[in-house]
Amino acid sequence: MTLVLTQTAAEVLRVIAYHAMVDGHGVVTTALARMAAARTDPVWALPVLGRGAAETRYRFLRLPRPPDEPPVEPSFRYAAELREARWRAAAGAGEEPLVMPDPVWGKEFCAALDRAESVAVGRWLGMPELLFGLLDGPDTAPAWQRLHAGGFAADTTPYAPYFAGAEPLGAIETREAATTPWVSRVLGRFREPATGGPIFVMLEQEARRQAVRLGHDVVQSSTVLLAILGLDEQMRLTDCHFTGRYWRTNDGAARLAARGLTLEAARRAAEPIVLERAAPPSGDPARPMFGAGTPADPVWTREAIALLTEAGRVARRNGAKAYGTTHIVAALAETPAPAAQRLLAVVG
Structure with a gap:
């Protein structure tokens, strides 16, 4: 079973990948990882590994990249997490x-994972475990004893990358505290017309993330369905929920679940599905969200763009100003989406 990364563990993986790419390491080793962890995490890693580990950045051997070897073995349980760490670092x-x-x-x-x-x-899978x-090496047992003798708290804050910016926009709130209404209204105005509201902004980034985790270089219509399920998982992990104006039009994950899709099953089934090609670049100001943000980002396919465009039309027909995942699932019946339909046929 693949464990859920915590926020700190995910950040340490990103920094490990960053140092490998920037410093010229062809192979990520545990020595490189310990250095990156000590430089990144002052709560768990630095007290256990010591300041000396943080100062070894330029002091150990840089191994050449093995020829004809994939960045990560596709069958490895944490392949998706390592692909994502490299993407975020780039x-x-x-x-x-x-x-x-x-x-x-x-x-x-x-093997360390x-x-x-x-x-x-x-x-x-948090920092104590990592x-x-x-x-x-031979210092494992003493260091592990120092970690537990130090009275460190457990590391259980989940990695949920696309919710930090959503709360001020008024799309979500935690169970404990609602977002200040005037902040939601002011900031939300900047997100509504061009991109369909803050839910589609989050969905765009989550779709790219899911494509990266699959090892794909394009965001297909099937990836959009994974993004809907992925956002729902992040909400459960962080104990968040949609605010009143958004919850009615964002039950897409529940609708997909009713058709038999779970996130883990859908991810496994989606990996070999590559049926759509990247759309050509567009200067259309009405499509700001579908271009690649950085050279490392997957690009959208025509069919995935058409699916979200049709979702906007479905939303407008129903009088909704802010588009939601409900409209995306409904749009599957309105526009060709071969990758999404294949995924539903395999898993649903």
């Missing part, structure tokens, strides 16, 4: 040159 590098744009996640690092999983309690996996 997107966040900005103008910094990537010396090694496609490093290999080495066998010893993948297996070790981390072996000591996990519950569904979370550190246990990375400590593969």
Whole structure:
């Protein structure tokens, strides 16, 4: 079973990938990972690994990239998480040159994730577990004892990348506290007309993320369905819910579940489905959301664009100003979406 990454563990994976690409490491090793963890995480990693680990950035061997070896073995349980970490690192590098744009996640690092999983309690793969996996030498036991003797809190804050910016826009709120209404109204105006509202803004990014996790270079109509399920999973993990104006038009995940789709089953089935091609670039100002944001981003297919465009028409016919996942699922009956239909046929 693949465990759920915590926010800190996901950030450490991103920084590991960043250092591999920027510093020219052809293979991600546990030594590189320990350095990145110590530089990134002051709560768990730095006290256990020590400041010396954080200062080894330029002091250990840079292994060449093995020829004809994929960045990560496709059958590895955490392949999706490692693909995403590399994508986020490349997107966040900005103008910094990537010396090694496609490093290999080495066998010893993948074995470290297996070790981390072996000591996990519950569904979370957090920093204590990740550190246990990375400590593969004679110092493992003393360091693990320091970690637990230090009284560190458990790491259970889930990685949910597209909800930090949604709350101020008024699309979601936590169970504990509602968003301030005037903030929602002011910021929400900037998101409504061109992109269909904040839900479609989040959905665009989640669709790219799901494409990356599958190892695809395009966002197909099937990927849009994964994005709907992925956003729903993030909401459950973070105990969030849609605000009043959005919940009525965002039951797409429930509708897909009623047709037999679960996120894990859909991901497995979607990986070999590649039926749609990238749409050509467009300067159309009405389509700002469908271009690749960075060279590392997957691009949208014609069919995926047509599906969201049709969802907008469905929303307008029903008098909705802000489009939602309900309209996307309804649009499946209105426009050709071969990849989405294949996914529904296989899983639904």
